[in-house]
Amino acid sequence: MKVRIKFTKTGILKYIGHLDLMRYFQKALRRTDIDVMYSKGFSPHMIMSFAQPLGVGVESLGEYFDLEIADTEDVSLIKDKLNVTMAEGITIEAVCVLPEKSENAMASVKAADYYIDFYDKKPDFTLLNETYLNSSELFYEKETKSGKKEINVKEFTFDFKIEESGLFIRTDASSGGNLKPGAFLEALFKKANLDLNEYKYHVMRQDLYTLNENNEFVSLGLIYA
Amino acid sequence: MQKCPIPEEIMMKIDHPERYIGNEINSVVKDKDKVDIRFAMCFPDVYEIGMSHLGIQILYDMFNKFEDTWCERVYSPWVDLHKIMKEEHISLFTLESKDPVKEMDFLGITLQYEMCYTNILQILDLSDIPLLSKDRTWDDPIVIGGGPCTYNPEPIADFFDIFYIGEGETMYRMLLDLYKESRKNGDSRKEFLHKAAKLSGMYVPQFYEPVYNDDFTLKEFKPLESDVPVKITKELVTDMDKTYYPDKPVVPFMKVTQDRVVLEIMRGCIRGCRFCQAGQIYRPVRERSAEYLKEKAVKMLKNTGHEEISLSSLSSSDYSQIEELVNFLVEDCTKKKINIALPSLRIDQFSVDVMSKVQDIRKSSLTFAPEAGSQRMRNVINKGLTEEQILNGAALAFKGGWTKVKLYFMLGLPFETEKDIEGIALLANEIAKTFYDTVPKEERVNGKVQITVSTSFFVPKPFTPFQWARMDKREDFIDKAEHTKHYIASQLNQKVIKYNWHEADVSMMEGVLARGDRRLSRVILNAYNKGCIFDAWGEYYHHDVWMQCFEEENIDPFFYTTRERAEDELFPWDFIDCGVTKAHLLREWHNAQNEKVTDNCKARCSGCGALKFDCGICVNR
Numbered sequence: 046m047k048v049r050i051k052f053t054k055t056g057i058l059k060y061i062g063h064l065d066l067m068r069y070f071q072k073a074l075r076r077t078d079i080d081v082m083y084s085k086g087f088s089p090h091m092i093m094s095f096a097q098p099l100g101v102g103v104e105s106l107g108e109y110f111d112l113e114i115a116d117t118e119d120v121s122l123i124k125d126k127l128n129v130t131m132a133e134g135i136t137i138e139a140v141c142v143l144p145e146k147s148e149n150a151m152a153s154v155k156a157a158d159y160y161i162d163f164y165d166k167k168p169d170f171t172l173l174n175e176t177y178l179n180s181s182e183l184f185y186e187k188e189t190k191s192g193k194k195e196i197n198v199k200e201f202t203f204d205f206k207i208e209e210s211g212l213f214i215r216t217d218a219s220s221g222g223n224l225k226p227g228a229f230l231e232a233l234f235k236k237a238n239l240d241l242n243e244y245k246y247h248v249m250r251q252d253l254y255t256l257n258e259n260n261e262f263v264s265l266g267l268i269y270a
Numbered sequence: 271m272q273k274c275p276i277p278e279e280i281m282m283k284i285d286h287p288e289r290y291i292g293n294e295i296n297s298v299v300k301d302k303d304k305v306d307i308r309f310a311m312c313f314p315d316v317y318e319i320g321m322s323h324l325g326i327q328i329l330y331d332m333f334n335k336f337e338d339t340w341c342e343r344v345y346s347p348w349v350d351l352h353k354i355m356k357e358e359h360i361s362l363f364t365l366e367s368k369d370p371v372k373e374m375d376f377l378g379i380t381l382q383y384e385m386c387y388t389n390i391l392q393i394l395d396l397s398d399i400p401l402l403s404k405d406r407t408w409d410d411p412i413v414i415g416g417g418p419c420t421y422n423p424e425p426i427a428d429f430f431d432i433f434y435i436g437e438g439e440t441m442y443r444m445l446l447d448l449y450k451e452s453r454k455n456g457d458s459r460k461e462f463l464h465k466a467a468k469l470s471g472m473y474v475p476q477f478y479e480p481v482y483n484d485d486f487t488l489k490e491f492k493p494l495e496s497d498v499p500v501k502i503t504k505e506l507v508t509d510m511d512k513t514y515y516p517d518k519p520v521v522p523f524m525k526v527t528q529d530r531v532v533l534e535i536m537r538g539c540i541r542g543c544r545f546c547q548a549g550q551i552y553r554p555v556r557e558r559s560a561e562y563l564k565e566k567a568v569k570m571l572k573n574t575g576h577e578e579i580s581l582s583s584l585s586s587s588d589y590s591q592i593e594e595l596v597n598f599l600v601e602d603c604t605k606k607k608i609n610i611a612l613p614s615l616r617i618d619q620f621s622v623d624v625m626s627k628v629q630d631i632r633k634s635s636l637t638f639a640p641e642a643g644s645q646r647m648r649n650v651i652n653k654g655l656t657e658e659q660i661l662n663g664a665a666l667a668f669k670g671g672w673t674k675v676k677l678y679f680m681l682g683l684p685f686e687t688e689k690d691i692e693g694i695a696l697l698a699n700e701i702a703k704t705f706y707d708t709v710p711k712e713e714r715v716n717g718k719v720q721i722t723v724s725t726s727f728f729v730p731k732p733f734t735p736f737q738w739a740r741m742d743k744r745e746d747f748i749d750k751a752e753h754t755k756h757y758i759a760s761q762l763n764q765k766v767i768k769y770n771w772h773e774a775d776v777s778m779m780e781g782v783l784a785r786g787d788r789r790l791s792r793v794i795l796n797a798y799n800k801g802c803i804f805d806a807w808g809e810y811y812h813h814d815v816w817m818q819c820f821e822e823e824n825i826d827p828f829f830y831t832t833r834e835r836a837e838d839e840l841f842p843w844d845f846i847d848c849g850v851t852k853a854h855l856l857r858e859w860h861n862a863q864n865e866k867v868t869d870n871c872k873a874r875c876s877g878c879g880a881l882k883f884d885c886g887i888c889v890n891r
Contacts, residue, residue: 057272057273057293058291058293060281060287060288061523065525071575072295072574072575072576072577073295073575076572083607088609089607101282102278130575132295133272133293134272
């Protein structure tokens with residue numbers, strides 16, 4: 046059977062990259078007695094699929110991976126079995142069973158919520174808000190293998206709010222159109238004539254979303270729960 | 271809560287910030303107010319190299335089993351962070367508590383290769399600890415060195431307060447107790463070091479003085495205090511089943527070089543290859559029992575979640591219970607989808623059978639280390655391996671489906687002739703021929719065999735029969751590598767033989783430091799001050815800077831490498847007793863000249879001197 050595992054990645058562990066995180070979970074699962082299913086072949090690997098990789102330096106309260114386990118496993122025990130062998134900063138929040146024909150975590154991600162906390166000097170939030178609302182285009186220069194490419198980040202942003210000492214954004218997180226919060230900030234600050242380098246900020250991913258049959262965003266953890 | 275002494279904006283611009291975060295599974299965090307001794311254990315290279323070292327894993331486990339001690343880890347910040355820490359005055363910290371290294375009671379540094387010597391100074395410098403032992407006070411940790419390079423500690427003698435000669439498991443408890451007592455009594459740092467110098471295995475350089483002849487050979491090496499030992503005997507574990515070995519090694523987040531469970535099956539080697547220092551200084555051979563190892567393997571795999579286990583020893587095929595152990599692992603690990611790595615296994619029917627079970631034959635390659643190309647030269651170095659054995663092994667491997675073979679040789683061995691160099695090419699060609707003779711055309715998977723020949727340049731090391739040998743110059747090395755290349759290119763099967771060789775400059779400097787004396791501390795200090803660090807990493811080694819330092823200190827580097835040494839010369843490391851006597855080494859030096867092979871320890875005792883330790887193969891034959 047397939048289960049979806051929701052976890053957090055906070056504190057100093059934000060410096061762990063995606064590949065290391067995958068290896069971390071493979072080792073963690075091997076430290077438990079959870080009966081994980083492996084691929085066939087000479088070098089079998091655990092059948093698992095991670096949702097949109099989290100950038101190095103970004104914390105998250107809502108990360109997901111799907112895992113194929115033996116039908117005999119008691120799903121209600123998996124969360125505790127993993128939590129006793131987690132490093133400080135990674136906590137398993139929930140485990141739910143996925144229906145037989147569900148889309149895997151990676152393919153189903155459509156959006157992500159981020160909270161950007163300016164913990165030192167605060168930028169002019171009113172100016173940023175006006176800039177966002179009044180600009181139909183916010184350009185970010187992306188370096189690709191074939192050279193520089195202009196991207197209108199506004200097309201990939203679904204929501205934008207000023208909240209307390211920071212910004213809330215909901216951006217495209219699909220594999221084709223993933224917009225990183227850093228790219229969004231660069232484009233917005235440039236348009237507002239502010240120098241992003243002058244500000245220190247933390248980024249917290251709050252959750253990942255997929256679309257339901259009515260084209261509404263639903264948390265990856267709730268779509269099948 | 272997890273601290274990070276490096277500000278976020280720096281962490282985000284350096285390479286691999288995860289090197290500096292600690293917090294790994296099985297790392298040990300204690301309450302610093304509830305321990306008496308804080309010990310920082312350092313491997314002076316980057317995290318992924320240092321974390322792969324077994325010795326530190328063993329000692330980390332041992333120290334943290336002591337209730338009064340908290341052992342933490344430190345590695346060299348990579349060059350990018352090094353620069354920033356210097357500029358921003360960020361003090362080097364331990365990975366567990368993130369407290370400054372300077373606040374520790376001890377800073378232990380393991381010395382695994384000579385080319386890490388400038389990194390020792392980097393660690394001290396970034397920790398705000400005076401680089402020279404004589405300038406330190408009780409505000410600084412006791413800086414103690416261990417590991418194979420302590421068998422000639424003289425080039426770095428000025429930087430260390432103590433060297434622990436031999437295996438760490440035996441004497442640290444006594445040293446820590448002495449430290450606690452000294453601190454309680456209000457002893458001065460020097461008083462403590464004086465007491466420590468009387469403990470077995472402890473070498474405190476400040477209580478000894480080298481006296482030189484006019485030609486800078488050593489005239490005398492004398493203690494400066496009447497009550498410190500003249501000879502320092504190495505420490506060793508006598509029963510390998512009744513000692514420390516971790517059940518729960520630290521599991522790194524980042525992919526480290528040795529990303530697996532390591533099972534040390536034995537210490538020492540019966541072979542006595544004449545170029546090999548490890549084969550002498552770890553004598554006598556001591557095995558762990560298969561029962562002990564099986565239990566450890568199961569526990570360590572369970573506690574780490576690693577997907578691979580590797581056997582560690584100098585020559586695993588010589589382990590008396592190898593078949594029993596490997597069969598157990600194959601059975602147990604296959605069930606759990608765990609890979610087994612079997613390095614240093616001689617290629618015979620057993621190993622080929624086992625490896626075909628545990629490796630993907632299409633991807634893996636088989637390794638032979640004949641070390642020398644001709645039989646004559648293999649006799650000189652006492653490598654008890656004949657061409658027939660190599661070719662039989664290769665034939666077995668080819669029948670088993672392998673098509674990739676790696677061959678390791680050394681150039682610049684003592685008494686080497688042109689014929690020996692040509693022998694490397696001839697042997698590689700014979701192995702290729704063996705493939706075509708063994709595997710019928712229709713069974714050749716990719717059509718051909720792939721042979722990789724690698725040569726390194728021979729560096730004479732202390733406590734080996736070749737400690738008297740002169741080392742080749744850089745030009746000789748490059749010349750010999752060119753010849754090897756030429757000979758390989760003239761073989762019939764040259765198209766399937768790939769050749770690569772090591773850098774010659776670094777080998778030369780390794781040769782200087784390996785057999786150096788205390789005068790070299792000045793040169794190393796100068797090199798560090800000129801910016802040399804990470805010399806072991808080819809791209810960061812600056813030969814011209816080192817040469818300039820020798821010139822400024824008025825020391826001839828070739829004194830240590832190309833010079834003929836007289837048989838009765840007093841060596842800087844002769845005050846250390848590793849068990850193997852100088853008389854035995856000299857006998858072996860003569861045997862090398864006479865191309866005479868000496869039996870291995872299992873076949874016949876050669877009277878090396880290690881018998882006095884009364885353990886291992888010397889008593890359980």
